[in-house]
Amino acid sequence: MNTYNQADLFSLKLAEIADLYNYCARVTGNKTVTKFRDKATAVKRTLEIQAIAAPFMDVEPVAAPEPVVTPEPVVTPEPVVTPEPVAAPEPVVTKPTKTPKKAKAGNSKGNSKTDMTSLLEIAKERNNKEGSIAEAVFAAVNHFSNPTVQQVVDQVVSTYSKPRSNQPVTFGFVVSTIRFFVKEGSLKFS
Numbered sequence: 001m002n003t004y005n006q007a008d009l010f011s012l013k014l015a016e017i018a019d020l021y022n023y024c025a026r027v028t029g030n031k032t033v034t035k036f037r038d039k040a041t042a043v044k045r046t047l048e049i050q051a052i053a054a055p056f057m058d059v060e061p062v063a064a065p066e067p068v069v070t071p072e073p074v075v076t077p078e079p080v081v082t083p084e085p086v087a088a089p090e091p092v093v094t095k096p097t098k099t100p101k102k103a104k105a106g107n108s109k110g111n112s113k114t115d116m117t118s119l120l121e122i123a124k125e126r127n128n129k130e131g132s133i134a135e136a137v138f139a140a141v142n143h144f145s146n147p148t149v150q151q152v153v154d155q156v157v158s159t160y161s162k163p164r165s166n167q168p169v170t171f172g173f174v175v176s177t178i179r180f181f182v183k184e185g186s187l188k189f190s
Contacts, residue, residue, distance in 0.1 A: 003050055009043040017042040024053035114175055115189075116150040123188040126181075133169065133177050136160040141187065149178060149189075 009017055014036055021042070022032040030049060036042035120141055128134040133156070140155035141147055147155075153174045161168050181187040 003054060004046070006043060006047060009046055010039065014039055014042055017046050021046045021049060024049040027053045027056045114149060114179060116148065116153070118149050118189040119146050120149055120152055120178070120187055121146075121190050123185055126186045131163050133160065133174075134181070137174070137177055137181065137187075149175070152178065 004012075004020065009020075012020075017039070018033055018035055021036075024030075024046070025032045028049065030052075036045070122138065122141055126134065126138065128138055136156045136159065137152065140152045140159075143155060144151050153171060156174045157169060157171055178187065182189060
């Protein structure tokens with residue numbers, strides 16, 4: 001295996017430098033790379049690892065790597081423009097908004113909180129599809145005598161899973177389903 005100096009490495013392509021680096025890294029037990037971000041970094045790191053790997057490869061080490069000098073771009077100063085003063089913005093005055101009153105449980109508004117201690121009962125029989133969430137909710141209501149919303153939700157969450165994915169249902173999903181049936185008139189709070 002030949003060792004390369006800085007000029008030789010700069011004449012190679014980045015992929016070739018990476019191959020050389022990886023060869024030396026495997027010899028020394030260091031981590032390999034997939035690619036380098038630029039040629040200067042590739043040359044610098046390859047020269048360093050090559051110097052470490054030289055004793056293991058029975059070759060003469062190359063002299064210590066020369067510092068890589070990359071020409072800095074010439075920057076011409078732009079003329080300084082003094083910005084015009086900006087008037088301070090007027091403060092925005094906001095009127096306090098009225099907060100809506102909380103709706104009672106069982107109200108038809110979808111965003112109301114459900115009182116988990118309310119008792120649930122079946123208002124009218126419903127034709128539920130086998131294996132549906134509706135069947136699970138109505139079965140849970142029938143399972144208890146005077147069940148609370150919390151008891152029904154806990155029962156459904158612990159026993160029911162979605163038919164297609166077999167994933168368990170969430171607490172919020174069951175509460176939303178109960179709200180739907182109350183709004184529909186199949187269940188009622190008592």
